[in-house]
Amino acid sequence: xxxxxxxxxxxxxxxxxxxxxxxxxxxxxxxxxxxxxxxxxxxxxxxxxxxxxxxxxxxxxxxxxxxxxxxxxxxxxxxxxxxxxxxxxxxxxxxxxxxxxxxxxxxxxxxxxxxxxxxxxxxxxxxxxxxxxxxxxxxxxxxxxxxxxxxxxxxxxxxxxxxxxxxxxxxxxxxxxxxxxxxxxxxxxxxxxxxxxxxxxxxxxxxxxxxxxxxxxxxxxxxxxxxxxxxxxxxxxxxxxxxxxxxxxxxxxxxxxxxxxxxxxxxxxxxxxxxxxxxxxxxxxxxxxxxxxxxxxxxxxxxxxxxxxxxxxx
Amino acid sequence: xxxxxxxxxxxxxxxxxxxxxxxxxxxxxxxxxxxxxxxxxxxxxxxxxxxxxxxxxxxxxxxxxxxxxxxxxxxxxxxxxxxxxxxxxxxxxxxxxxxxxxxxxxxxxxxxxxxxxxxxxxxxxxxxxxxxxxxxxxxxxxxxxxxxxxxxxxxxxxxxxxxxxxxxxxxxxxxxxxxxxxxxxxxxxxxxxxxxxxxxxxxxxxxxxxxxxxxxxxxxxxxxxxxxxxxxxxxxxxxxxxxxxxxxxxxxxxxxxxxxxxxxxxxxxxxxxxxxxxxxxxxxxxxxxxxxxxxxxxxxxxxxxxxxxxxxxxxxxxxxxxxxxxxxxxxxxxxxxxxxxxxxxxxxxxxxxxxxxxxxxxxxxxxxxxxxxxxxxxxxxxxxxxxxxxxxxxxxxxxxxxxxxxxxxxxxxxxxxxxxxxxxxxxxxxxxxxxxxxxxxxxxxxxxxxxxxxxxxxxxxxxxxxxxxxxxxxxxxxxxxxxxxxxxxxxxxxxxxxxxxxxxxxxxxxxxxxxxxxxxx
Numbered sequence: 136x137x138x139x140x141x142x143x144x145x146x147x148x149x150x151x152x153x154x155x156x157x158x159x160x161x162x163x164x165x166x167x168x169x170x171x172x173x174x175x176x177x178x179x180x181x182x183x184x185x186x187x188x189x190x191x192x193x194x195x196x197x198x199x200x201x202x203x204x205x206x207x208x209x210x211x212x213x214x215x216x217x218x219x220x221x222x223x224x225x226x227x228x229x230x231x232x233x234x235x236x237x238x239x240x241x242x243x244x245x246x247x248x249x250x251x252x253x254x255x256x257x258x259x260x261x262x263x264x265x266x267x268x269x270x271x272x273x274x275x276x277x278x279x280x281x282x283x284x285x286x287x288x289x290x291x292x293x294x295x296x297x298x299x300x301x302x303x304x305x306x307x308x309x310x311x312x313x314x315x316x317x318x319x320x321x322x323x324x325x326x327x328x329x330x331x332x333x334x335x336x337x338x339x340x341x342x343x344x345x346x347x348x349x350x351x352x353x354x355x356x357x358x359x360x361x362x363x364x365x366x367x368x369x370x371x372x373x374x375x376x377x378x379x380x381x382x383x384x385x386x387x388x389x390x391x392x393x394x395x396x397x398x399x400x401x402x403x404x405x406x407x408x409x410x411x412x413x414x415x416x417x418x419x420x421x422x423x424x425x426x427x428x429x430x431x432x433x434x435x436x437x438x439x440x441x442x443x444x445x446x447x448x449x
Numbered sequence: 450x451x452x453x454x455x456x457x458x459x460x461x462x463x464x465x466x467x468x469x470x471x472x473x474x475x476x477x478x479x480x481x482x483x484x485x486x487x488x489x490x491x492x493x494x495x496x497x498x499x500x501x502x503x504x505x506x507x508x509x510x511x512x513x514x515x516x517x518x519x520x521x522x523x524x525x526x527x528x529x530x531x532x533x534x535x536x537x538x539x540x541x542x543x544x545x546x547x548x549x550x551x552x553x554x555x556x557x558x559x560x561x562x563x564x565x566x567x568x569x570x571x572x573x574x575x576x577x578x579x580x581x582x583x584x585x586x587x588x589x590x591x592x593x594x595x596x597x598x599x600x601x602x603x604x605x606x607x608x609x610x611x612x613x614x615x616x617x618x619x620x621x622x623x624x625x626x627x628x629x630x631x632x633x634x635x636x637x638x639x640x641x642x643x644x645x646x647x648x649x650x651x652x653x654x655x656x657x658x659x660x661x662x663x664x665x666x667x668x669x670x671x672x673x674x675x676x677x678x679x680x681x682x683x684x685x686x687x688x689x690x691x692x693x694x695x696x697x698x699x700x701x702x703x704x705x706x707x708x709x710x711x712x713x714x715x716x717x718x719x720x721x722x723x724x725x726x727x728x729x730x731x732x733x734x735x736x737x738x739x740x741x742x743x744x745x746x747x748x749x750x751x752x753x754x755x756x757x758x759x760x761x762x763x764x765x766x767x768x769x770x771x772x773x774x775x776x777x778x779x780x781x782x783x784x785x786x787x788x789x790x791x792x793x794x795x796x797x798x799x800x801x802x803x804x805x806x807x808x809x810x811x812x813x814x815x816x817x818x819x820x821x822x823x824x825x826x827x828x829x830x831x832x833x834x835x836x837x838x839x840x841x842x843x844x845x846x847x848x849x850x851x852x853x854x855x856x857x858x859x860x861x862x863x864x865x866x867x868x869x870x871x872x873x874x875x876x877x878x879x880x881x882x883x884x885x886x887x888x889x890x891x892x893x894x895x896x897x898x899x900x901x902x903x904x905x906x907x908x909x910x911x912x913x914x915x916x917x918x919x920x921x922x923x924x925x926x927x928x929x930x931x932x933x934x935x936x937x938x939x940x941x942x943x944x945x946x947x948x949x950x951x952x953x954x955x956x957x958x959x960x961x962x963x964x965x966x967x968x969x970x
Contacts (some may be wrong), residue, residue: 171860174579182579217497218650219633229651284694292701299698300690302652397690399651407494407651410826410856 154425213415222419232400252335274329379435511962517621517639731943734877751812753934
């Protein structure tokens with residue numbers, strides 16, 4: 136097991152390196168000059184050039200890339216041009232917000248998505264199946280931005296259940312934290328619930344048609360044990376894979392949600408950084424997020440191995 | 450001294466965000482001020498820096514102007530009035546300016562402000578600020594005593610005080626201890642009525658009442674950015690909410706008592722509530738079509754004038770949305786450099802495609818494409834340029850509309866880079882102060898080179914000893930800029946802000962957010 140984890144970890148290293156180079160390349164293609172933004176709008180060409188030199192933007196592209204990679208190797212992600220702090224500290228400051236959002240949305244998604252998908256599969260080709268799948272289709276189709284605005288108007292303005300925006304750290308109490316993050320997480324989970332319920336239905340339909348399910352029923356096992364224990368457990372492999380994808384999607388999807396709900400998370404920071412051409416911040420954040428996604432996939436692979444003994448023998 | 454802006458204030462936007470005014474019905478509130486409470490103000494985004502010498506965006510300035518003060522400032526009519534200086538006087542030859550400082554003024558760290566702090570502030574400003582070139586003509590400073598400060602110039606400058614009162618890249622007075630601090634790296638210590646509390650990036654910023662604030666007792670009450678300032682609120686909490694819907698929701702459910710920038714199409718959500726009100730803050734900016742005079746077709750004045758002749762202002766105003774009013778001048782009505790009801794040139798809102806075609810013919814136009822650049826960040830800019838494109842087509846011009854992001858668009862306009870003939874932006878609020886603030890924008894955005902008449906008019910302006918003489922020079926400047934269609938004026942624009950009627954003490958001065966003399970019922 137340890138060997139498998141080590142191998143998978145080593146396989147992830149080149150992926151992270153490629154991500155870092157891609158981040159650098161993509162950003163270098165963007166028009167716009169960070170030196171102009173930093174120097175100020177009325178700055179003289181000489182002042183702009185001075186800033187460009189300070190930032191190393193006057194150096195050849197390959198030299199800039201080499202310096203960036205060498206710094207990374209030493210754990211130096213650089214400093215943000217607009218926040219005037221290290222990229223790592225900027226990301227770490229905002230990580231609790233994005234992680235809270237992603238984790239809570241996943242905690243909504245998994246039970247609801249699996250339950251709905253299982254119910255739809257069990258009652259396949261009935262009105263229940265149609266209702267669940269239509270709802271799931273809506274979930275994956277409705278734009279998050281639009282539903283978020285509706286959510287604010289309904290739950291915050293009309294019902295007054297939750298604040299309209301802002302984030303309360305969990306250190307200030309679980310209740311206020313939950314109130315500040317519940318609605319954004321719920322909105323973020325709608326798409327994911329739709330996605331996971333469809334995946335679960337498909338996996339469950341496949342499993343429920345297997346011989347061993349028929350055998351279990353013939354032996355007189357209750358439906359609850361047959362479906363809940365035997366079928367769902369075997370469908371779990373597909374669900375684990377889907378959850379990994381969903382967690383990555385939740386972090387990606389947080390950009391829009393953080394914007395609407397004014398949450399000081401990583402997604403919002405990246406948008407501002409791109410607009411301001413804050414190269415180090417965008418590159419560093421992309422790299423950290425890339426690394427996070429790689430780690431999620433690695434974890435999924437390990438869970439997959441644990442859930443399915445056949446994978447270990449492979 | 451001015452700059453280009455986006456109308457809805459993001460990282461690069463510059464505008465007068467909020468000018469607190471009378472309630473919507475126009476009645477003056479007569480309640481007795483009440484001390485205490487925290488005002489929550491929902492703004493579009495957080496500041497990038499609180500270093501005043503590097504600050505040009507509205508979201509920065511609306512914090513900074515409550516924390517720091519300058520030697521002179523704008524009064525309610527945008528004329529110069531003293532603030533930290535009790536008196537300011539120029540020598541007859543306009544080469545020496547002497548400031549008598551107010552005594553007993555305290556910084557937030559408890560130290561008294563003296564001429565040493567003023568001198569250190571000027572020196573730091575000249576070292577780091579993007580607007581330092583405004584003070585290149587300074588030869589040296591003198592501090593004869595702790596309350597006297599003298600600026601000696603290499604050459605006469607009749608508008609130095611006008612420059613000093615600029616609310617953008619404001620020359621606020623900092624403690625001398627900040628003199629050698631790098632840009633954006635100061636301790637936030639000023640003499641303003643509020644002091645710095647806490648700042649959680651992307652979330653909120655808090656400023657608290659400075660109990661040792663020394664008000665200008667020489668004034669009967671508040672006056673523009675200056676006068677006698679009184680602080681009733683315990684604190685102000687700025688919350689950063691990029692989405693208008695969220696800001697409105699915060700106002701509706703009581704999370705905020707004041708919000709910025711409401712799109713006109715959403716204003717009914719506020720007006721339908723009896724406990725809330727909406728206010729037109731006007732004028733805030735002036736919107737213009739920028740014509741790149743160094744780029745291909747539009748280097749030809751006849752082509753530029755043909756474009757001007759094709760423009761229908763009313764169509765643009767209707768299509769772009771928001772709060773707009775026609776004004777052919779480059780200054781707002783009621784300001785010292787506003788020159789009257791008639792237009793400075795015959796080129797405003799001609800909407801005459803036939804004349805445009807005639808000018809194109811004279812120019813030898815052969816259906817080459819006029820490249821219009823706009824951005825996806827600001828709807829009003831995009832709408833404006835799409836309408837302009839149709840108007841130019843109707844006048845027989847071939848156009849190519851290119852849409853980029855605001856950062857790129859702004860950089861292209863300011864640096865003359867990129868492949869564009871026309872673009873748009875809005876200027877303000879600095880240009881309300883006068884032609885000296887307009888100058889960098891006039892030359893930079895349309896990239897005017899080698900216009901001797903314009904150079905001469907500006908040369909006259911800077912040595913004109915009286916306001917009347919300077920106004921005459923300003924008329925010549927506008928005739929050159931608008932008549933040569935380097936800039937094509939669209940309209941003066943404003944914005945809508947929302948507030949709870951619990952918030953009292955607002956006045957009608959449309960300056961950057963001023964939080965003194967306000968209280969919560």
